[in-house]
Amino acid sequence: MKGETHSQLANFIWSICNLLRGSYKRNEYRKVILPLTVLRRFILNYPLSLLNFTPP
Numbered sequence: 001m002k003g004e005t006h007s008q009l010a011n012f013i014w015s016i017c018n019l020l021r022g023s024y025k026r027n028e029y030r031k032v033i034l035p036l037t038v039l040r041r042f043i044l045n046y047p048l049s050l051l052n053f054t055p056p
Helices: 003-021 026-045
Strands: none
16 A cells, blocks of 8 residues: 555544544543443344344
8 A cells, every 4th residue: 555545544534533533532432432342242242133133
């Protein structure tokens, strides 16, 4: 990957992070990231079909 392309990609990813982060302060990230990480891990290990869950 060329240096310019890599920089553009990195800037794009950081801009998405800034949008997703919204108005959270740096010390509040853990209140959001940890629950989402646990939820993602749970979903990967236990598919929704095993939980008899059907989304609305």
